[in-house]
Amino acid sequence: MRKQRYHFVSHWTVRAPADAAYAALYKVARYPDWWPEVKEARALDEDYLWMRTRSVLPYDLAFTLDRTVADPQAHVLEAVLRGDLEGRIRWTIESTDAGCLITFDENVITNKTALNALAPIARPAFVANHALMMARGQAGLRVRNLTGSYRTWRVTQP
Numbered sequence: 001m002r003k004q005r006y007h008f009v010s011h012w013t014v015r016a017p018a019d020a021a022y023a024a025l026y027k028v029a030r031y032p033d034w035w036p037e038v039k040e041a042r043a044l045d046e047d048y049l050w051m052r053t054r055s056v057l058p059y060d061l062a063f064t065l066d067r068t069v070a071d072p073q074a075h076v077l078e079a080v081l082r083g084d085l086e087g088r089i090r091w092t093i094e095s096t097d098a099g100c101l102i103t104f105d106e107n108v109i110t111n112k113t114a115l116n117a118l119a120p121i122a123r124p125a126f127v128a129n130h131a132l133m134m135a136r137g138q139a140g141l142r143v144r145n146l147t148g149s150y151r152t153w154r155v156t157q158p
Contacts, residue, residue, distance in 0.1 A: 003109040006132055014139040014150040015099035022075045025091050025102070025124050030067060034140035037133040049079075055133040057125060059115065061085055075100075084112045102141075104134065 014021055024034070028049045031038040039060070040052040047067035054060045063083030069076055075093035087108030094101045110116055117125065 001113065001118050002104075003111065004116050004123070005128070006126075007053045007107050007136070008104070008107070008127075010104040010131075010134040010138075011143065012102040012104070012134075013096075013099065014102065014138070014142050016094045016142075018075045018093045018100040019072070019095045019153075020144075021100050021102055021141065022072055022077070024141060025077055025093070026070060034144050036140065037136055037138045053133065057130045059112070059114070059131045065089070081108060084110065086111055102138075 009158070017029055021084050024030070029041050029043045031041045031051070037053050037055045038051060039054050039132040040077075041049065044064070046064065047070070047144040050062070050068070051065060052060055052062045063080055063081045063085045065079040067077065067079045069078035069090075071077075075095075077091040079089050081089060087106070089108075090103075090105045092103045093097040094103075110119075115122075119126065
């Protein structure tokens with residue numbers, strides 16, 4: 001069965017300093033605190049992590065993240081994924097007058113047999129599922145601050 005390739009690019013706007021957004025995105029094990037679709041995440045070591053996600057559709061995706069780039073000056077994070085998803089992700093954070101613009105670039109194949117079998121008819125639903133997950137991640141990050149507690153940041157609309 002042919003594995004399916006997905007390439008997603010999402011843009012988040014947050015009224016927060018780029019350093020604060022970078023710090024929150026760097027701490028993958030804390031994603032479940034603010035990102036509802038990240039059900040579990042844990043550090044296996046500093047740059048090797050494990051994550052389980054689930055959005056609206058009834059399937060989980062579990063995978064490891066092997067961090068390959070963590071550049072706090074350039075505000076860039078990259079990782080190689082292995083497991084139910086295989087490929088790479090990249091976070092790029094840019095300062096703006098209103099806070100920061102975060103770009104998430106994901107290029108993966110699915111290794112889950114059922115998803116690959118259903119993809120010819122269910123791909124639009126999978127894409128929508130991913131879009132919802134990313135929208136809720138943006139909403140969660142918008143209320144996070146440097147100390148890890150929550151407050152309301154003034155947010156920009158996408």
